[in-house]
Amino acid sequence: MSAGLSRAVGSTRTLLRCTIDSKLASSVSAASLSAASTSTSPAQPFQLCHSFVAGYHDQEVPFGFNGLGELVYLRTYARIKEGPAGGVGGGVRREVWWETVERVVNGTFSMQKRWMEASCLGWDEARAQTEAQDMYERIFTMKFLPPGRGLWAMGTSITEDRQLYAALNNCAFISTEGLSKDPAGPFCFLMDASMLGVGVGFDTKGAEMASPSPLLVTGCDQQEVGGSEKRKRDQRVTKQGRNRNTSVSDFPYYLYLYLSHTLMLTPPPSIHGEGPIGAP
Numbered sequence: 511m512s513a514g515l516s517r518a519v520g521s522t523r524t525l526l527r528c529t530i531d532s533k534l535a536s537s538v539s540a541a542s543l544s545a546a547s548t549s550t551s552p553a554q555p556f557q558l559c560h561s562f563v564a565g566y567h568d569q570e571v572p573f574g575f576n577g578l579g580e581l582v583y584l585r586t587y588a589r590i591k592e593g594p595a596g597g598v599g600g601g602v603r604r605e606v607w608w609e610t611v612e613r614v615v616n617g618t619f620s621m622q623k624r625w626m627e628a629s630c631l632g633w634d635e636a637r638a639q640t641e642a643q644d645m646y647e648r649i650f651t652m653k654f655l656p657p658g659r660g661l662w663a664m665g666t667s668i669t670e671d672r673q674l675y676a677a678l679n680n681c682a683f684i685s686t687e688g689l690s691k692d693p694a695g696p697f698c699f700l701m702d703a704s705m706l707g708v709g710v711g712f713d714t715k716g717a718e719m720a721s722p723s724p725l726l727v728t729g730c731d732q733q734e735v736g737g738s739e740k741r742k743r744d745q746r747v748t749k750q751g752r753n754r755n756t757s758v759s760d761f762p763y764y765l766y767l768y769l770s771h772t773l774m775l776t777p778p779p780s781i782h783g784e785g786p787i788g789a790p
Contacts, residue, residue, distance in 0.1 A: 553627045555670065556619035557610055566608045570653055572609075583607065594753040611649045614656060615642050617665025620677075645667055659707060668706075677706040686716030694773035702766050 573579030588604040605613070619642050626633050644694045648654050656664065663669060663677040675680075682703050684696045 520645075529728070552634075553620075553624050555618055556623050556638060556642070557662065558616060558646060559639060560640055563612050564647070566611075566650055569608075569650070569669065571650070573606045583610075587658065589613070589662070589666060610661060611646055612660060613665035614649065615646045615665075616667055618642075618656075620665070620670065662707070674706060676703060676708060679703075679708050681709045681711065683711045685713050685714070689716030689719045694770050695771060698766060698770050701769050705765070 571580070573583065584604055588606070589608060590602060591605055592602055592604065594601065619638055623633055623638070625631075639701070649656070655661070657678070657680045660678050661679050666678050668674050682699075684699045686696045689696065695710065696716070700712060703710045
């Protein structure tokens with residue numbers, strides 16, 4: 511038996527032993543693992559073993575600070591979910607700590623898995639499970655923590671569906687030094703990043719620069735600013751008479767467009783060929 515096939519079989523056995531989800535277990539096989547490097551289908555998201563995570567459901571969380579730590583966590587980092595902890599029943603609630611840690615670890619290793627498979631570097635599921643479980647235990651017991659933005663965004667639809675990884679950053683910086691060449695760029699970047707929850711610093715080096723003619727510049731490049739091209743692809747706009755029904759998730763992109771074209775003194779682009787936004 512080749513070394514590669516041996517690793518694939520070992521990875522499969524590890525998953526089958528530690529996973530209590532029969533559907534997941536039945537979908538993993540030695541053949542699928544050995545063929546992963548040649549498959550053109552998107553990588554399946556990484557998932558911690560359910561039996562491993564279940565061992566933390568009732569463990570005490572060391573929030574500390576006489577309850578203040580838990581209050582800050584619930585206020586800022588616990589995502590809204592449906593159903594009680596464990597996924598049974600209905601209703602809306604906030605995450606509990608073991609769920610947050612699971613989401614963050616799954617999101618982190620899913621991103622790593624996509625990168626490694628896309629780069630043909632090979633993916634060792636058994637090794638990933640071992641490392642992910644170690645990461646989970648260290649975060650759960652607060653031996654180390656990811657950035658606050660990582661706690662809030664990693665593993666959510668923000669990163670998994672829309673791929674707006676800029677939302678994982680706590681801070682960013684933009685200089686106004688180049689305003690003479692790109693008078694809208696710094697402000698578009700600041701607005702775009704801020705709407706992803708990133709704190710943006712800036713300088714005032716462009717304060718003394720005279721405003722150029724808007725005819726000499728072309729404005730912000732939609733494809734270069736913090737995922738705006740991705741949001742462009744996500745547009746869901748329809749027209750009903752004089753009204754347009756737009757998904758809430760589209761508004762940051764439209765605000766970005768308006769800011770760019772307002773600063774450049776140019777009319778905003780049409781949507782689906784229907785004229786400028788807000789036009790009759």
